[in-house]
Amino acid sequence: MDSTPLALLALAIGVIFGGGVSAIVVIALRARDRQRLAASADIPDGVRQVLRGLDDAAIVIDGSTTVLAASPQATPFGMQEGEVIRSDELRALARSAREARGSATETLRLRRGTPPVEPRLVAARATKISERLILLVFRDITERERVEEMRRDFVANTSHELKTPVGAVSLLAEAIISAADDPDQVRNFASRLSAEATRLAGLTSRIMSLSRLQAADELNDDREVPVDEVVASAIDAHLLQADSAGVEVLRGGDRRLYVRGDAQVLSEAVGNLLANAIAYSPRGSSVGVGVRGVADVVEIAVTDRGIGISEADQQRIFERFYRADQARSRRTGGTGLGLSIVKYAVQRHGGEVKLWSRPGRGSTFTIRLPLVDAPVDPTERKKKRERKKKSSSSGSAAAASATPAGAASVPETFRTRSSNGDTA
Secondary structure, three states: OOOEEEEEEEHHHHHHHHHHHHHHHHHHHHHHHHHHHHHHOOOOOOOHHHHHHHOEEEEEEEEOOEEEEEEEEHHHHOOOOEEEEHHHHHHHHHHHHHHHOEEEEEEEEOOOOOOOOOEEEEEEEEEEEOOOOOEEEEOHHHHHHHHHHHHHHHHHHHHHHHHHHEEEEEEEEHHHOOOOOHHHHHHHHHHHHHHHHHHHHHHHHHHHHHHHHHHHHOOOOOOEEEHHHHHHHHHOOHHHHHHHHHHEEEEEEEEOOEEEEEEHHHHHHHHHHHHHHHHHHOOOOOOEEEEEEEEEEEEEEEOOOOOOOOOOHHHHOOOOOOOOOOOHHHEEEEEEOHHHHHHHHHHHOOOOOEEEEEEEEEEEEEEEEOOOOOOOOOOOOOHHHHHHHHHHHHHHHHEEEEEEEOHOOOOOOOOEEEEOOOOO
16 A cells, blocks of 8 residues: 555645644734733823823823823823822713723813812813723813803894894884974984984994904004003093083092003093993092002002992903993993903903992992003103213213203193083
């Protein structure tokens, strides 16, 4: 019997058997590696470097929701390596990503810091990076949502406020047409039409001013501004209103103080405070405008003895279109934008607005702005150089002191007119 076929058969059986054993060994090794990877909590290479480069807060957690790695931005949220995340919402989000074997997103609130800090609105995303590890990335969208809400409120409030005078103008125009044969009625309706048109123009102007303050990156006329000029301009613009209301406007305090900014914007801000003070003051009373230099700050205070503002209203008084006294605002033509313009104008100049008020005792609005040095007049600088040169050539100190150093730069004396036309 020929042994060659038997040898070949045995060889084939040996090869098949060896290949099967080898395959079984390879499969077993791979299964062991997968099991080891599933049970491993080691952070993959490069993950920590990626976390350090992220702008958003991010953490890597294991199956017990323990933080294994965290970005620097996650620290303010109280998420540090070795600690268990305390947020039930985040744990639920991580569980959803693990069960879905992919990623899950959710918008939730997390406290950034310790109480009483308000929770922040964040957009969180959980992604599974291994059998045991979950990557959580959350972006703080609080400011974005706040700006979007402000935009929606502004559009809604503007539409509502514009609808009233526009509707009134339309109705009054129809009334004038229907009363064409009655001159007295025509004059009455025309007068009311003019008042509504004036109110509409004022509201539009206020909206445009507020939009410019919020949208512009820089001030139109940035220079050293004398506070005396700002206050004088604001008072002069509202003397007619004060005369009509029977209110006296008084000016006091320090003089020759300077701030840096846009004189027109600052005058409008002080004028808005002055207009409110006059509108809410009883006939025969006075409104005071005081200026004071404190350290490196200029304070411009507008004080009235009017009806005052309740503590609840003080929290919202600078909101757009908010009115503490709706009835009086309608009678005086208030738009609810004046104090918002004041707030944004002062903030654009690096300052702040303070409010003190008591119902029945009046209110004081104080604008605080950074104080700057008075600008040096080029003519005065030239005179100083000439005096110095003359003094050095003659060798006499008396010649140098013959003319006061600041004589040419002293501003003209400020006069405040009261409601009866006198000067103070």
